[in-house]
Amino acid sequence: xxxxxxxxxxxxxxxxxxxxxxxxxxxxxxxxxxxxxxxxxxxxxxxxxxxxxxxxxxxxxxxxxxxxxxxxxxxxxxxxxxxxxxxxxxxxxxxxxxxxxxxxxxxxxxxxxxxxxxxxxxxxxxxxxxxxxxxxxxxxxxxxxxxxxxxxxxxxxxxxxxxxxxxxxxxxxxxxxxxxxxxxxxxxxxxxxxxxxxxxxxxxxxxxxxxxxxxxxxxxxxxxxxxxxxxxxxxxxxxxxxxxxxxxxxxxxxxxxxxxxxxxxxxxxxxxxxxxxxxxxxxxxxxxxxxxxxxxxxxxxxxxxxxxxxxxxxxxxxxxxxxxxxxxxxxxxxxxxxx
Amino acid sequence: xxxxxxxxxxxxxxxxxxxxxxxxxxxxxxxxxxxxxxxxxxxxxxxxxxxxxxxxxxxxxxxxxxxxxxxxxxxxxxxxxxxxxxxxxxxxxxxxxxxxxxxxxxxxxxxxxxxxxxxxxxxxxxxxxxxxxxxxxxxxxxxxxxxxxxxxxxxxxxxxxxxxxxxxxxxxxxxxxxxxxxxxxxxxxxxxxxxxxxxxxxxxxxxxxxxxxxxxxxxxxxxxxxxxxxxxxxxxxxxxxxxxxxxxxxxxxxxxxxxxxxxxxxxxxxxxxxxxxxxxxxxxxxxxxxxxxxxxxxxxxxxxxxxxxxxxxxxxxxxxxxxxxxxxxxxxxxxxxxx
DNA sequence: CTGAAAGCGCTTACAG
DNA sequence: CTGAAAGCGCTTACAG
Numbered sequence: 001x002x003x004x005x006x007x008x009x010x011x012x013x014x015x016x017x018x019x020x021x022x023x024x025x026x027x028x029x030x031x032x033x034x035x036x037x038x039x040x041x042x043x044x045x046x047x048x049x050x051x052x053x054x055x056x057x058x059x060x061x062x063x064x065x066x067x068x069x070x071x072x073x074x075x076x077x078x079x080x081x082x083x084x085x086x087x088x089x090x091x092x093x094x095x096x097x098x099x100x101x102x103x104x105x106x107x108x109x110x111x112x113x114x115x116x117x118x119x120x121x122x123x124x125x126x127x128x129x130x131x132x133x134x135x136x137x138x139x140x141x142x143x144x145x146x147x148x149x150x151x152x153x154x155x156x157x158x159x160x161x162x163x164x165x166x167x168x169x170x171x172x173x174x175x176x177x178x179x180x181x182x183x184x185x186x187x188x189x190x191x192x193x194x195x196x197x198x199x200x201x202x203x204x205x206x207x208x209x210x211x212x213x214x215x216x217x218x219x220x221x222x223x224x225x226x227x228x229x230x231x232x233x234x235x236x237x238x239x240x241x242x243x244x245x246x247x248x249x250x251x252x253x254x255x256x257x258x259x260x261x262x263x264x265x266x267x268x269x270x271x272x273x274x275x276x277x278x279x280x281x282x283x284x285x286x287x288x289x290x291x292x293x294x295x296x297x298x299x300x301x302x303x304x305x306x307x308x309x310x311x312x313x314x315x316x317x318x319x320x321x322x323x324x325x326x327x328x329x330x331x332x333x334x335x336x337x338x339x
Numbered sequence: 340x341x342x343x344x345x346x347x348x349x350x351x352x353x354x355x356x357x358x359x360x361x362x363x364x365x366x367x368x369x370x371x372x373x374x375x376x377x378x379x380x381x382x383x384x385x386x387x388x389x390x391x392x393x394x395x396x397x398x399x400x401x402x403x404x405x406x407x408x409x410x411x412x413x414x415x416x417x418x419x420x421x422x423x424x425x426x427x428x429x430x431x432x433x434x435x436x437x438x439x440x441x442x443x444x445x446x447x448x449x450x451x452x453x454x455x456x457x458x459x460x461x462x463x464x465x466x467x468x469x470x471x472x473x474x475x476x477x478x479x480x481x482x483x484x485x486x487x488x489x490x491x492x493x494x495x496x497x498x499x500x501x502x503x504x505x506x507x508x509x510x511x512x513x514x515x516x517x518x519x520x521x522x523x524x525x526x527x528x529x530x531x532x533x534x535x536x537x538x539x540x541x542x543x544x545x546x547x548x549x550x551x552x553x554x555x556x557x558x559x560x561x562x563x564x565x566x567x568x569x570x571x572x573x574x575x576x577x578x579x580x581x582x583x584x585x586x587x588x589x590x591x592x593x594x595x596x597x598x599x600x601x602x603x604x605x606x607x608x609x610x611x612x613x614x615x616x617x618x619x620x621x622x623x624x625x626x627x628x629x630x631x632x633x634x635x636x637x638x639x640x641x642x643x644x645x646x647x648x649x650x651x652x653x654x655x656x657x658x659x660x661x662x663x664x665x666x667x668x669x670x671x672x673x674x675x676x677x678x
Numbered sequence: 679c680t681g682a683a684a685g686c687g688c689t690t691a692c693a694g
Numbered sequence: 695c696t697g698a699a700a701g702c703g704c705t706t707a708c709a710g
Contacts, residue, residue, distance in 0.1 A: 053458065054393050054458050058393055063393060068437075073419070074419075079413075079421075082418075083439055086438075087439055090438070097434050098407075098437055116389065117390065119391060119392065252621065252623070253621075256622030257622070259623075282595055283598060283599060
């Protein structure tokens with residue numbers, strides 16, 4: 001039976017080698033003779049020895065911990081991403097230390113201190129913006145930061161997003177092709193790059209087609225705000241015949257409001273979301289939406305941080321992944337387009 | 340400008356005190372004169388010093404890290420719990436190291452090793468079972484384990500759940516009071532205590548009322564399985580007039596199937612879930628469900644681990660929190676009951 | 679209250 | 695390949 005805590009020294013004693021030898025056997029790439037390896041492995045097994053990650057971290061300067069700043073978990077996009085991120089990182093020998101953040105910018109500032117206290121090797125920040133001051137501090141500390149699903153103004157940070165401007169454009173073009181005349185936009189939070197980019201793409205495509213949006217309002221990425229916006233839009237004499245909503249999470253609220261008014265999404269009013277979270281495909285919503293390829297975004301983010309950690313040279317990078325419009329029944333499908 | 344890494348020795352030098360003094364100033368409860376505190380604080384501020392948590396962990400034996408084993412994040416119950424857990428722990432100076440687990444028992448076994456490598460102070464395992472062998476190992480290592488939303492056969496682990504047997508009973512009584520004649524149960528995974536307990540309570544209440552369930556099947560906590568079960572139940576000549584589903588996540592799938600068949604939940608067939616995740620109150624579902632009070636479950640779990648960590652004596656405990664039936668429109672409401 | 683010193687469990691030059 | 699030794703950044707008795 002293994003005892004509470006076994007150290008490399010105890011293994012060394014049992015194996016009849018030096019403590020350094022034990023360490024080498026457990027350090028990938030270090031040299032040890034086959035005989036030593038065998039003796040050590042046997043002793044370690046017998047004692048139930050496993051290297052103490054924290055001690056290793058102290059001397060090597062690598063904790064194998066990635067700080068993940070996350071918020072807004074009500075939006076199904078993030079739990080899904082979180083799970084994938086954790087799996088991908090686990091597979092490469094890292095683990096995630098979670099920091100739940102307030103959704104505002106200033107909330108993150110205090111977190112960085114704590115993050116650094118734990119000597120994390122890198123930081124992935126999902127769904128939060130970061131001041132460039134913060135970026136600078138992390139950089140000075142030599143900790144790579146990757147923004148996930150959020151861009152950044154100014155230099156300093158890597159980030160991975162989907163092609164949001166283009167996504168917004170695609171949605172507008174789809175809606176225009178569908179013959180909609182009064183297209184409204186309940187935008188993603190205009191304090192975030194994703195919200196702004198999607199809106200910019202949407203407006204650009206409208207302009208290019210010589211159309212003006214029926215209305216453009218900020219849904220703040222909030223169910224409540226989006227629902228209020230939708231109610232507002234529906235109450236006038238003429239109402240929109242299509243609404244592009246800045247993300248799926250808000251789009252569900254909008255659909256709920258539409259139905260509350262006795263209208264049918266996809267017939268009376270087309271609704272298009274952004275993300276393609278699992279719920280979007282469920283029977284109750286069947287939401288047409290611009291899919292953000294989470295798996296590829298996750299892969300990119302993981303590659304980015306780990307590359308910056310493991311090969312110090314690796315420069316920052318901005319990765320943009322293209323999304324695809326997923327056609328379902330919440331929006332009228334233009335003739336000739338196939339589901 | 341702070342430099343990359345500042346140590347207590349550097350602060351000591353600048354402040355003109357010993358390194359031990361610096362350490363004391365940053366150790367709550369350690370004694371230092373007002374003058375020393377001031378000199379040290381000033382120097383620390385100037386240099387941008389913060390204690391290295393890992394170094395502190397090494398010597399003190401406390402990492403202030405809680406390992407969280409989690410899976411099944413598609414079920415909105417868990418992201419919600421995760422966020423609350425993280426917030427509660429953060430507030431008390433701990434952080435969560437995430438381990439995503441396969442939903443099976445054996446998957447967790449390997450994780451425990453990794454968990455212990457990081458010298459976590461405690462473990463919270465959500466939505467996973469644990470072999471008693473595993474429990475024993477953690478115990479031997481002196482690491483308290485708390486099962487969240489899962490019970491355990493045999494001794495060794497603390498756990499917090501809602502009152503599942505009673506919850507199942509309440510649902511049955513509600514359905515019986517509603518005058519339903521053919522009540523089916525798509526149960527939670529029978530490999531889990533929650534699934535078994537809810538079913539047991541349900542069956543007991545049925546028996547007590549002299550009723551036999553229309554059918555009882557295992558939904559495995561899976562959308563797909565639950566949907567298949569629902570289709571099965573609906574296709575015969577006589578179909579159930581009520582279905583108690585083992586959790587909300589499956590209940591949504593069941594409602595989707597019911598509507599696909601042109602039936603209306605709450606009119607043609609009553610559906611009752613378990614959990615009361617946020618989605619249950621959204622317009623598209625309005626699911627009647629037995630609420631698990633996540634906030635109280637989280638508080639209890641956090642208290643339990645921290646107590647076991649901070650006062651070594653604290654014994655294991657099994658905490659059961661009562662839930663409440665939330666009446667919405669997915670199920671017929673018995674006369675006299677109020678929403 | 680305060681400093682010198684030992685030690686937490688490792689990794690990593692440094693000699694051999 | 696291998697061992698002795700230094701050192702990672704702290705906390706904590708131990709004297710004073």
